[in-house]
Amino acid sequence: MNTPFRLIALSAASVLVLAACGKQEAASGGDVVRIGMASPLTGPQSHIGQDIKNGALLGVEDLNAAGFEIGGKKVKFELVAEDDEANPSKATTVAQKLVDSKVAGVVGHFNSGASIPASKVYADAGIPQISPGSTNPRYTQQGYATTFRVVANDDQQGPAVARYAIDALKTKRVAVIDDSTSYGQGLANAFEATVKAAGVEVVSHEHTTDKDTDFAAILTNIKAKNPELVFFGGIDTQAGPMAKQMKALGITAKLMGGDGIQTPKLLELAGGAADGTIASIPGLPKDKMPGGQAFLDKFKKRFGVGVELFAPMGYDAVHVLAEAMKRAGSSEPAKYLPELKKTNYSGVIGPIAFDDKGDLKNGPITINVVKGGKWDVLETVIPGAAAPAAPAAK
């Protein structure tokens, strides 16, 4: 039943490989290496998407300014940026477009719901993909050799924030809400599994959507069950109104979430109701990253705006691709892919190495809280490290 489809996919892939070969000859003449970038450049998450694009653009500009050489020859990098609108079906279209424009590697996508379907397109074309922000575990579990990420995944993020709820907050009763997207459900389920294993009572698991703004019914239900904490797997555009409605309903439980709600947009949408909201975020705090402050300054100087969130990941992803090409002496995906797997790079976000699935090894996670209308760092967790929960030096 699967065969005709696989045949088509195979033949499509072989056509692409042929096309890629044709391009390679052309490229070796011009010495231009194209790096694809895909993120939501429009829509509710455009602020995050633009941030990634700017990070990647800065990476490409730095490489060019330094006169980067591959196989003893100076090359010029070119960024091909595409808008996936945070939409799964648009993501595959954009991925195909990038493949067709003969990119050597891709930095993207941001949303797990976009990265996962797009990864098949890149895998079929044999083009390495490094996601700067997709945290759903499933992204790297599909068996593709070409998928990588430079953030901790939800299997690491969910448990990390759950450990904080258990150890630091001593929570005994939690309610869980997810937004029915692959990101939100993945995060919520990882959180739920960890707290359950620690003996915390999950009083209810409610669902909403990534378009809804009315949570009165589910929050009323949650209030009746009297949890100490409400965990939301989703993004800021829902978490903002949710925080407000929790306050209006007189729910005293804290709102907790992942990186999707750890944004300035949440503060804007929730106003005063955001206070006390706790959220984890993969990576170190911007200014605590090894290359942090220097990067923040450079970024601000180049683009005139501050770093939102994932720009350092986009910047590093470009460098990780370029370094692998250098070691392989080729920008041909098939040739430098084995080198990419062996990456051991020290980037803005810290040391970058991949495990056999393409996940970031020991990706750090930071727990933040809203205090006085601003995000504040609570502590940093390094999963798998011997001594976790090292308090942030503050």
Next chain:
Amino acid sequence: METFIQQLVNGIVLGAVYALVALGYTMVYGILGLINFAHGEVVMIGALVALAVIKPLAAAGVPLGLLLPLGLLVAVCVCMALGAAIERIAYRPLRNAPRLAPLITAIGVSIVLQYSAVLIWGRTYHAYPELLPVTPMEFGGARISVAQIVIVVLAGAVMAALLWLVHRTRLGRAMRATAENPAVARLMGVNVDRVITATFVIGSALGAVAGVLVSVNYSVAHYQMGFMLGLKAFTAAVLGGIGNLAGAMVGGLLLGLIEAFGAGYIGDLTGGVFGSNYRDVFAFLVLVGVLIFRPSGLLGERVAERA
């Protein structure tokens, strides 16, 4: 018990908004037999126009108490003009065309409005300023905010005014006559074109009020907010008996209550087999159920006159 009362409050607030929007659908259907699928988008435009007015005024230091009335006023005026324009440009040329043509045009208008909003306001979620006090009041263990009270009271007042207009004024009589038989109404000296324009204008004004109220309540507005709201309101109109004013109000309230209680209790009642992710399904299950068992809606047959 507390939870029950709170869900009742949630349902009534939600239902009041559905009812306001449903009236826009039902009025147009009553007179033209047309389902104006662009109505949800008019609601969205109302919310965003009000925001565009409120933001600079708030920055200019206009007192908080004046912002909401001013925003509402401008939104209502803009939407009235928009409603009249939609009718004139998109529907009037198709008045005698087969029924499918205006229906498809309606969907086209809806897309045009949505993407016009994208061009003007972008795709981001806009935070609505807090125009009404958020500190809730307690009633029998349930909490209700000033914004929610304003929604219910204003919706009730607007609906009462509409009933008065339809049943007690010359225009209302002309509307009822047109609904019954446009050809005969014309013979009796009713300016049918003007009546139809008036219907769109009034419906759009109600939609604008609903849009602003929804945004004030959830403190967020965005270009897609009209889509789901419009579908739900349409369901409410069908539930109550489309073409029937009282039906739209009853249908809206009922649908709000069904959703609130459905999403609130289904998880516990089914032992977790079905969860609150079925919330949007309730509305459409109701729609399917009504269409199968009582196509004319709850009040569709008992009340003869339409408007």
